[in-house]
Amino acid sequence: MRLLLINGPNLNLLGSREPSIYGSETLDAIENRVKKKAEREGVSLESFQSNSEGALVDRIHMALGKVDGLLINAGAYTHTSVALRDALLSTAIPYVELHLSNTFAREDFRQKSLLADCAIGVVSGFGGMSYELAFDGMMEYLQALK
Amino acid sequence: MRLLLINGPNLNLLGSREPSIYGSETLDAIENRVKKKAEREGVSLESFQSNSEGALVDRIHMALGKVDGLLINAGAYTHTSVALRDALLSTAIPYVELHLSNTFAREDFRQKSLLADCAIGVVSGFGGMSYELAFDGMMEYLQALK
Amino acid sequence: MRLLLINGPNLNLLGSREPSIYGSETLDAIENRVKKKAEREGVSLESFQSNSEGALVDRIHMALGKVDGLLINAGAYTHTSVALRDALLSTAIPYVELHLSNTFAREDFRQKSLLADCAIGVVSGFGGMSYELAFDGMMEYLQALK
Amino acid sequence: MRLLLINGPNLNLLGSREPSIYGSETLDAIENRVKKKAEREGVSLESFQSNSEGALVDRIHMALGKVDGLLINAGAYTHTSVALRDALLSTAIPYVELHLSNTFAREDFRQKSLLADCAIGVVSGFGGMSYELAFDGMMEYLQALK
Amino acid sequence: MRLLLINGPNLNLLGSREPSIYGSETLDAIENRVKKKAEREGVSLESFQSNSEGALVDRIHMALGKVDGLLINAGAYTHTSVALRDALLSTAIPYVELHLSNTFAREDFRQKSLLADCAIGVVSGFGGMSYELAFDGMMEYLQALK
């Protein structure tokens, strides 16, 4: 089983970025948490981060036929990018949407996700733990398909 | 550590209720999954289900000072009950909001949660697995507090 | 053939309640009208009234597998209760929505029904006669299914 | 007692028109059902159908002083015609609004009726039976006036 | 100078139609008032009434090149007919919009006119006198053009 973890804009700054909202763990540390978990379960997990909407779309396209599931924290693009939504639907790879912070407790424009209605499910608000929960949810989903 | 799992209206019908949306597992089966998980981690977990908004409010009040965290699938009341929101805030017990189905893929009136902005986090769309993920998220949260 | 007639909040006051809107017939009198009609057609018809949303949900659950159709005047809960809607959909029993008064001639918040789009049909505005019309509509529907 | 049954645009196509929504009975068949019912009750019932808003307004004007009640399925004009509403109010003949399909289960623009708030009542969703129910509701109303 | 007075749907019923709103004068009587006024000022004034949107559009087209100004009480079509608006703009004949009743004191859907923003001006609420005021306003406008 092969998974791809995608992180959108500004997540590269994790740790230094508004720690009261996003915590003090770096993206590397979080990715390692999930990768170790994946390893333990015999799953290959690659990760990719970009601040560019186009590069994220490109990376999702590249996953076509090579990946069984996507874990995606699209950050700000969650709320504005129809292109990402279309990329996810175009490849038809099942995905879980995840967020570090509880987006429901934040600005109005973060209340609408352009990705959520086509996702398997959504995990929001558990900091770095959101990634592990999204991984577990994805695993359950993929195993149920078999 | 003591947790309380609260299930709102119509969840008692799980298994027979619209299985294409909610799956075929019964509420008992799901609660047992989470209780076993809790047991393994040395956590006491009680559960409560009611179709009555008032009874749910009463049960939350009773948890005051007796419970460290709440896992709540408020079902339909998620979208209509200011009273439940007030009950949760009144007791100030941290809670995780969870849903079996991906509410973002459903009717317009299910897009708004009156509970989400004050929750630790939200888990939505993973069927019975949503309960386990919510439990894991809550554990992480409580352990970080220590 | 077995039918269940459900009446929501404040309908127990019929006769004394705002007679210029709801007429001066009591709920008992109206239920008897419909029950006689049912008897004549060899149909068993039970009735239930409650002011509690939860009790109405409970009663609908109890009808699962025991009733062929529901006639429901949900009163105020028509406009606010997602829980009732979910209960009706969970049991998948066909139902007719009915109202004594013409709800379209009343306050804005009565213009939206959370039950109507999943009903067989809606009858509104004919006073106690609305119950008989709903009964007739339900009978036609059930006979067409055979 | 004299009633007039008015059918609006596209109802002449009944039977061939989207049968999954409107059923396979023709307008003639439905009108005959109601006319027989009227005959049995000693009531004269004429019917009129037109696809033209203006012709419908004209026909309603002609009913002034000659008709005790109107049964009207205004079809698409239900949702767009202030002129029909004004015609009905101008003549001050009591009317029942009726629909074959359950309009509440359909497009957003069918959720608003420009006629309903001034009608005696509304019957919606029972196919051809809607006409009979509307007839019965009207009879009850007219008899109560005596 | 040649003027055309156009009256829309239901105005043929004036006198009998909801007299508390529209007064008890007939359309004939009102038209005669304005025609006499026109005669006194040496202006030819024809009038036309129809309940059909299409017939009103046709009549406006016929006025092209034959009429210097239009006085129009479009009745219900004021609020719903883009076709009438387009007819008026297509012929480019200057027009005054007028209403018997004060439309601003009535239903929400009468608050929006599809004709008013392209009119010379609007007169509303003076009963039959609205026609005379509209005539006077039109005369002033046409004389200022010379």
Added chain:
Amino acid sequence: MRLLLINGPNLNLLGSREPSIYGSETLDAIENRVKKKAEREGVSLESFQSNSEGALVDRIHMALGKVDGLLINAGAYTHTSVALRDALLSTAIPYVELHLSNTFAREDFRQKSLLADCAIGVVSGFGGMSYELAFDGMMEYLQALK
């Protein structure tokens, strides 16, 4: 018969103010037009202009018991002043709302009048002639009361 003509903010600049919208006639010239008309009909007509909402309210209060009708061009306050509306209703003097320009052809915030629904009627778009039409409409109204 005694009338009061009230002009709101910026109307003192008439003639120099945006002549493409408001024309080149001064307020004095317009008031004289109406006063002459009033004189011819044996009616006393006073006029008042102020840029201050409070002064306009004061002036309307002073008219209580001394004036049979008000002609009011409230200018910008038409769209923002609940205080003026309350002043007009408090004195219960009948009034006609008038505008030089066709407000329906202008900015969105000019589409709503806080005065129109309680006026006898509204005249809009005929330049200085609007004042004369408003006067004529008022006269007709007052004579019909006798």
Added chain:
Amino acid sequence: MRLLLINGPNLNLLGSREPSIYGSETLDAIENRVKKKAEREGVSLESFQSNSEGALVDRIHMALGKVDGLLINAGAYTHTSVALRDALLSTAIPYVELHLSNTFAREDFRQKSLLADCAIGVVSGFGGMSYELAFDGMMEYLQALK
């Protein structure tokens, strides 16, 4: 004179519930304040609290014919319960709406009351004192009726 004081959901927690918003006085203490006041004025005052919408409706029904006025702090149900509104209107007992906190300073969904437009008046924001003010307002109202 007999009054009934009704308290809605979560008000039983007063004193412990979010004291920065609701103060530290218990419901008992507040009810005693009002009861003493009532006693001094020779008025009988009963009180009732419930977290259940249905129980509140039931209690209001029971007051029919036994109570001259209601003081109601419906808490969260103020903003969501059409059933409570209908119960109050059904019994036609005059009532005063009251709130401990200033609801206008709180969440958007607390800005709309389903009860306020049919109340005698509303008192909001004075903590426990709101109950005494509501009592005084009710007394004035009832005495003026005599």
Added chain:
Amino acid sequence: MRLLLINGPNLNLLGSREPSIYGSETLDAIENRVKKKAEREGVSLESFQSNSEGALVDRIHMALGKVDGLLINAGAYTHTSVALRDALLSTAIPYVELHLSNTFAREDFRQKSLLADCAIGVVSGFGGMSYELAFDGMMEYLQALK
């Protein structure tokens, strides 16, 4: 293959009607362009224009079973006529919606089409050429069906 070209209200005035928006070609000239094109491709193409919504509905009904596709420029009725939409769906003949002007560059009320979502496709803004493009699009669609 048989096609029907339908033109709605005011299109008969083409050439004289607001040439800055609609161009100076007459409807006859445009219809001839398309008819010649149809002839070249061995397709029969009839055309129909009316200013009456009802007549357009009637004409569409007549096409049932006699026409393989409709090209429709419904003009103003595009934005207001549910009856036309229902007529098109009732006959289930595939259709292309077309406009001379670019409706997206015009008034707000022209931004919504009641026909577009059920059309094969939409062509807007190319003047008379829109008719030829719509014809070509229809031909491609019908040939793909074979």
Added chain:
Amino acid sequence: MRLLLINGPNLNLLGSREPSIYGSETLDAIENRVKKKAEREGVSLESFQSNSEGALVDRIHMALGKVDGLLINAGAYTHTSVALRDALLSTAIPYVELHLSNTFAREDFRQKSLLADCAIGVVSGFGGMSYELAFDGMMEYLQALK
């Protein structure tokens, strides 16, 4: 302790102004009621009324450092004046908002107060008694501060 009572536009007409809404007591009479109450409690209470928004702002400024609390019935300005809100916040004197009529039972534009969210509390609907209740609420508030 020094209080200032401020009355906004049109309240000078009390007694003669729409008595069915505002009662027949004059402002003088009401102010005397409150002043007597203040006297009894050893509090100095001045009052001020103006129809001018600017004069009300000026008067509030003058209270800076001289007054411990404000009782304000801003009348129509409640719903339109950001300037009054800013004046109240600029001086930071605590204030109670009050209304004679129950504003919640009136026009839509009276449903929004620009002052309420920053007030201590709001009293609405008790006629002249609203002033006394506001006074009592203010006293309670000021005494709790000590």
Added chain:
Amino acid sequence: MRLLLINGPNLNLLGSREPSIYGSETLDAIENRVKKKAEREGVSLESFQSNSEGALVDRIHMALGKVDGLLINAGAYTHTSVALRDALLSTAIPYVELHLSNTFAREDFRQKSLLADCAIGVVSGFGGMSYELAFDGMMEYLQALK
């Protein structure tokens, strides 16, 4: 070159008014800053402050033909006064809108300016420095006109 600096309601309180939002500099101090700057550039600059909308309109009228540009901090009237907008447009004097605080970071009702779309430009958020920036922007604009 002659400029006029206009300050709206509550700005006279600067220094004492909510210093966390508006800073602790007085209006005098700020005006002196700008006047010195003007002097250095050989420009005459007068200033005017009022809390009255009418007085501000009057002052702007007086500037007609005597002033080359206006710097205006209309305070609360920015968001509510169509009269000020009309006054500015009536005189056709170019103006710069300025604010001490960053209005975009404040209440919803401060997000809309009725003056901004007709201004040369807008400066917001720089405290007293906003006045100097507005002055510089105006100078650049006027010099470019030469």
Added chain:
Amino acid sequence: MRLLLINGPNLNLLGSREPSIYGSETLDAIENRVKKKAEREGVSLESFQSNSEGALVDRIHMALGKVDGLLINAGAYTHTSVALRDALLSTAIPYVELHLSNTFAREDFRQKSLLADCAIGVVSGFGGMSYELAFDGMMEYLQALK
């Protein structure tokens, strides 16, 4: 004559991407169709696809002075990119907006185009044929300019 065909995000996946919506033809195949058409008419046509908003803006800038017209299928960016709109307006090259699918039959967020109101025209819903129709429409437009 030189044209540029621009394809936005996810169009590179054509053929494999959701074929039920977008068809099974690849982008290459479609581009070849149009290029052959262009060749036959002696027009040079280049094409460009990118998933990056910035790269699309860059490419449009490069076309400045080198291209007579643009055919653009901006895909998801149609609905979200003000930057693309600005790029098109900045270069002032005339363009036709085109879509493979009928966007009017899809999600709400696809109902708004940020490009359409400034385009020559729009073609939507004809699959690969949309490109040819857009080409033909552009040719007609450019030839009319000569």
Added chain:
Amino acid sequence: MRLLLINGPNLNLLGSREPSIYGSETLDAIENRVKKKAEREGVSLESFQSNSEGALVDRIHMALGKVDGLLINAGAYTHTSVALRDALLSTAIPYVELHLSNTFAREDFRQKSLLADCAIGVVSGFGGMSYELAFDGMMEYLQALK
């Protein structure tokens, strides 16, 4: 002191881009104006322009710890980019938002800035001079911090 000047999409075309809106000065010329000003004040000022949202985010990240303030004209991204907003907040570098044109005088979608509420302040409408004013405002802000 080190400042960074960021220019968003299409600003590279300045001078040739819609000169009636944006003026005829090139971006180079404008940047030089500001750099000279910076030099005179002993401040280092770098500049960066990109049409890519991702590249702008990257550049802002690079400024972390190296820059004391940002001047940003985000162009079209002002209205659509949550990613830019997050980048600015992530680095916590104070910034001034600026625009060449008066965005308040333009399209509806330009009325909302996603950056303004977190900026120090906003300067809009002064052409190239906006950059200098933004620089001056930033300097004042930074000097006040010392």
